[in-house]
Amino acid sequence: MESGSQRMLDYMHKDVTIEQILKAITLCEKYGIQPFVSYMIGLPTETREEIEMSLRLALKIRKMAPDAILLPLVFRPYPGGDLYEDCKKDGLKEPESLRGWCAFQRVLTGYIDSLDWVAEKSFVRDACFWMGVSQKERLNSRVKAESMGQLIRKMGVASLACLADERWKHNFWSFPLDSRVALFLYTKGVIHQ
Numbered sequence: 001m002e003s004g005s006q007r008m009l010d011y012m013h014k015d016v017t018i019e020q021i022l023k024a025i026t027l028c029e030k031y032g033i034q035p036f037v038s039y040m041i042g043l044p045t046e047t048r049e050e051i052e053m054s055l056r057l058a059l060k061i062r063k064m065a066p067d068a069i070l071l072p073l074v075f076r077p078y079p080g081g082d083l084y085e086d087c088k089k090d091g092l093k094e095p096e097s098l099r100g101w102c103a104f105q106r107v108l109t110g111y112i113d114s115l116d117w118v119a120e121k122s123f124v125r126d127a128c129f130w131m132g133v134s135q136k137e138r139l140n141s142r143v144k145a146e147s148m149g150q151l152i153r154k155m156g157v158a159s160l161a162c163l164a165d166e167r168w169k170h171n172f173w174s175f176p177l178d179s180r181v182a183l184f185l186y187t188k189g190v191i192h193q
Helices: 006-011 018-030 048-064 082-089 098-104 109-113 121-131 135-139 148-154 158-170 177-187
Strands: 036-041 069-074
Touching: 018 048, 036 048, 036 121, 048 069, 048 121, 069 121, 109 121
Parallel strands: 036 069
Antiparallel strands: none
């Protein structure tokens, strides 16, 4: 999938349309194939509206294929590509050592703050929580992806789980109390990536 925005798909030279993505999901469901769908946020030139388009498309795919594994990722620029060069134009500071490159690849809260090309850092951070999949589940392809609401529910905070679930259903991304609480619990070690 990579993005819910056709402009971003074209920008990344994916040579695919949103309609083709949805047709592929329909065919997977028809023939009993469990879709594995990855998508990125935090791309160069990406707007908040385009991030929301990816959130909406992910929700649509979840409704079309309840067993689909959704894997949200924060965009990581790699040297040699057009997007990497665009990130450099927008302020990307290249690591100066191998250790620096290792640290650069971590997708943690602090990592998002270092993405100089991302205009909506706070929203990207929140979207990561809403779309998040725990690291353990990423390593186990047989486990379904979980929404932030499901992760919070596991912690026994049902009201916050309901709030996160309602965000998805109603495409409401303001006042991110649920992700702020989850971020606090993550930094305290209560939940883990």
